[in-house]
Amino acid sequence: ETGVTQTPRHLVMGMTNKKSLKCEQHLGHNAMYWYKQSAKKPLELMFVYNFKEQTENNSVPSRFSPECPNSSHLFLHLHTLQPEDSALYLCASSQGEASGGLNTGELFFGEGSRLTVL
Amino acid sequence: AQSVAQPEDQVNVAEGNPLTVKCTYSVSGNPYLFWYVQYPNRGLQFLLKYITGDNLVKGSYGFEAEFNKSQTSFHLKKPSALVSDSALYFCAVRDRDNYGQNFVFGPGTRLSVLP
Numbered sequence: 001e002t003g004v005t006q007t008p009r010h011l012v013m014g015m016t017n018k019k020s021l022k023c024e025q026h027l028g029h030n031a032m033y034w035y036k037q038s039a040k041k042p043l044e045l046m047f048v049y050n051f052k053e054q055t056e057n058n059s060v061p062s063r064f065s066p067e068c069p070n071s072s073h074l075f076l077h078l079h080t081l082q083p084e085d086s087a088l089y090l091c092a093s094s095q096g097e098a099s100g101g102l103n104t105g106e107l108f109f110g111e112g113s114r115l116t117v118l
Numbered sequence: 119a120q121s122v123a124q125p126e127d128q129v130n131v132a133e134g135n136p137l138t139v140k141c142t143y144s145v146s147g148n149p150y151l152f153w154y155v156q157y158p159n160r161g162l163q164f165l166l167k168y169i170t171g172d173n174l175v176k177g178s179y180g181f182e183a184e185f186n187k188s189q190t191s192f193h194l195k196k197p198s199a200l201v202s203d204s205a206l207y208f209c210a211v212r213d214r215d216n217y218g219q220n221f222v223f224g225p226g227t228r229l230s231v232l233p
Contacts, residue, residue, distance in 0.1 A: 004161075033220075043208065043223040056220060090161055106152055107210075107221060109161035 003027040006091050006110035013081065014118050021076040021113045023091030032074040033107065034066060035090040043090075049074060081117045088112045120145045122211050122224035130230045131199045139194040139227045141183075141209030151192040152210040152221070153183055162208060168192060169214075179203070199231045 004025045013019050025032065034046040048056035049068040063085075065077040074091055090112045095105040121144045131137045143149055150169055154162040166177025173185045183194045192209060209224040 006161075042225045045220060048220060088159075092162075106164045106167055107154075107162075108164065109154075111161045112159075114159070 004091060004093055004108050004110035006089075006113050008113060009111065010114045010116075012116045012118065013078070015081060015083075017081075018077070018079045020078065021089055021091075021115075023074040023076075023110055025072055025074075025091075025093040025108070025110075027093055027108060029093040029095055029105075029108070030071045031094045032068060032071070033092040033094075034074065034076050035092065037088040037090055037112070038086075047076075078115075081115075083117050086115055086117045088114050120211055120213050120222040122209050122222055124207075124209055124224040124227045126227050127225075128228045128230065130232060133201055133231050133233050134198050137196050137199040137203070137229065137231070139207050139209075139229060141192045141194065141224060142190050143192065143209070143211040144190065145211055145213040147213045149192075150212040150214050151183070151185060152212075153177065153181070153192075153194050154208045154210065154223075156206040156208065156226075158205075165194070165207075199229075201231045201233050204229055204231045 007022045031050045033048050036044040036046055045058050046060045047066040052068050063080050067075040091110040092107040094107050123142045125140055129139055152167045153165040155165055156162045165181050166175050166183055168175045168185045176182045181196050183192050185192050206226045206228050208226050210221045212221050
């Protein structure tokens with residue numbers, strides 16, 4: 001039990017489908033992250049939400065659309081994906097950063113959602 | 119800009135021998151440093167972190183890491199490796215003097231402990 005739960009764990013979708021990945025954290029954190037992990041590539045930061053506000057969009061294509069309705073939930077909406085988008089998508093959370101502060105907390109990761117785009 | 123290097127893609131060690139997984143970093147300010155482990159088809163698990171104070175940090179599962187400011191390194195060590203330590207290890211850095219900077223991860227080192 002990591003405190004960060006991701007669903008589904010596995011997802012297969014066609015290029016024209018619309019699907020969503022869900023992440024929920026039970027740690028009382030205020031920052032949530034989406035990372036993409038592809039084979040033989042470094043971990044790629046996609047989006048960051050701090051106190052429900054998006055603070056980072058790391059040049060991610062618009063076919064990936066994040067949503068953070070509250071500090072405990074984070075979604076990644078997927079639409080018209082490409083086969084090269086197949087990867088492990090990892091959600092993480094950490095203590096949030098109020099203005100002027102920098103937390104020392106580590107990231108807590110979920111188990112990931114393995115996405116295959118056909 | 120922040121960066122993390124893990125110079126070895128793969129480290130092989132015999133069970134019972136000491137292991138070292140290397141990490142060097144670059145930040146414009148002072149670093150917070152982290153090690154994570156990832157088992158197959160799982161998320162990353164936190165092992166240990168350096169924030170300030172003692173340069174030798176002890177973490178989970180008998181792992182430790184030594185912060186060396188002059189060499190900008192944070193190598194992960196364990197005195198006696200177990201087969202179950204075989205996994206992918208990631209070093210990460212965050213610049214504590216730059217508010218808003220996020221975690222930067224190294225490319226990972228695959229550790230194989232041979233029985």
